[in-house]
Amino acid sequence: MSFGQGGPPWGSGGQQPQQPQSHWGTQPGMPPAGAPGQPGTQTPDWAALAEASESRAKRRRLLMVGGGALATVAVAAVVAVAVVSANGSDDNKSAGVPPSGSVPGSTASQQPTFAETKPPPPPDPxxxxxxxxxxxxxxxxxxxxxxxxxxxxxxxxxxxxxxxxxxxxxxxxxxxxxxxxxxxxxxxxxxxxxxxxxxxxxxxxxxxxxxxxxxxxxxxxxxxxxxxxxxxxxxxxxxxxxxxxxxxxxxxxxxxxxxxxxxxxxxxxxxxxxxxxxxxxxxxxxxxxxxxxxxxxxxxxxx
Incomplete structure (x- = not known):
């Protein structure tokens, strides 16, 4: 990576982080060349560039840690659903629990029954x-x-x-x-x-x-x-x-x-x-x- 350029896009929106400005040449509000602490030539401000690079690296690590955490939560949720689903069927089978429609006391098992009745035969004239x-x-x-x-x-x-x-x-x-x-x-x-x-x-x-x-x-x-x-x-x-x-x-x-x-x-x-x-x-x-x-x-x- 060249100093003074923004890193690759991060985040779910594909947006690039704000690129730091390169400090080349004399900028308004900056000390003139030859001032104390500034080289007299157009030499890059290595300290500022290093600090920007470190900031980008830190953000990258935070994004990676955050993405990993989200992935871990999603995987955990899938596993939890799978476990609950598995327990919902295997436990009933292993425990011998009948389907809800045949559980004693359920509405289906309490439907009224009627004995078959036939009308009496008509009288013989x-x-x-x-x-x-x-x-x-x-x-x-x-x-x-x-x-x-x-x-x-x-x-x-x-x-x-x-x-x-x-x-x-x-x-x-x-x-x-x-x-x-x-x-x-x-x-x-x-x-x-x-x-x-x-x-x-x-x-x-x-x-x-x-x-x-x-x-x-x-x-x-x-x-x-x-x-x-x-x-x-x-x-x-x-x-x-x-x-x-x-x-x-x-x-x-x-x-x-x-x-x-x-x-x-x-x-x-x-x-x-x-x-x-x-x-x-x-x-x-x-x-x-x-x-x-x-x-x-x-x-x-x-x-």
Whole structure:
């Protein structure tokens, strides 16, 4: 380094320290040449230059010491963070501490639990028409067979007369009356439907239990309910051959008798009579089942 020149830049801003002025030649305010303590020639002031050099060296050492201290603090901070981070994971693992979400007493472990519940199954409509103890809805021929007609597919059957009696054997032919009476029949409800000269009477025998109705159905061999005329339907199936059916559902056994209003005998070729008889038998089943549905629905709404 040449005397009289500033040293290299220091500090984070890259600024150079103030350069000392060189003392060459005569300067204003300085003793003239040849004065005591000053050479008579233009010789550099070595003492001043040495002092400036020493000042620069001292500042350099202070900057180096300061920078080193800052670096040491930064390294110490990094090491401290690393140690804390390492302790945060290793200590938990070594000590067997569960994650915060599973620590006993934590919010996550105190979430309420609810047992799985299922709504009860809906009542079976048949339960309500299988026993007089539950089958409490009003019962009548007009109520069981309402309206003035019955439509099945494209067929429309006009409803004729309805009737009901507690003397079950009085509205039957053949051995059917005795079968009903011996098994505890309480009522027989009848209704007649007619279409295109074919008339069908359906008779519903009512019992206290399903077992009684089923026994009648299984034991049935001969006999029919009496046909019911009136309300536009002439007498039929009194002296002619007619087709009859029987079945049961719940505490009800139901029967049909069908034939021609013209007095013609029914043969196996008369499909219209068979179809009409099956349609009206299906109506009886449908209406009995609907009775059970109505009472089951009421039980759900008013437990």
């Amino acid at each position: 048949k339960d309500y028409i299988s026993s007089a103890d539950k089958d409490k809805a009003p019962l009548s021929a007009a109520g069981l067979f309402p309206g003035s007609k019955f439509t099945k597919g494209g067929a429309v059957y006009k409803k004729g007369a309805t009737a009901e009696t507690k003397a079950c054997d009085s509205v039957t032919n053949g051995p059917l009356g005795a079968l009903l009476k011996s098994n505890g029949c309480t009522t027989v409800l009848r209704a007649t439907y007619e279409k295109d000269g074919v008339a069908i009477t359906v008779g519903v025998a009512v019992f206290d239990t399903e077992k009684q109705a089923t026994k009648v159905k299984d034991a049935y061999k001969k006999g029919t309910v009496k046909s019911l005329s009136g309300k536009g339907v002439p007498a039929f199936c009194n002296t002619t051959i007619c087709r009859s059916t029987t079945n049961s559902y719940g505490r009800y056994a139901y029967f049909t008798v069908g034939g021609f209003t013209s007095g013609k005998d029914v043969t196996k070729k008369d499909k219209k009579v068979f179809t009409a008889g099956d349609d009206i038998a299906g109506l009886a089943f449908q209406q009995i089942h609907h009775r059970g549905e109505t009472q089951a629905s009421a039980a759900v709404q008013n437990p």
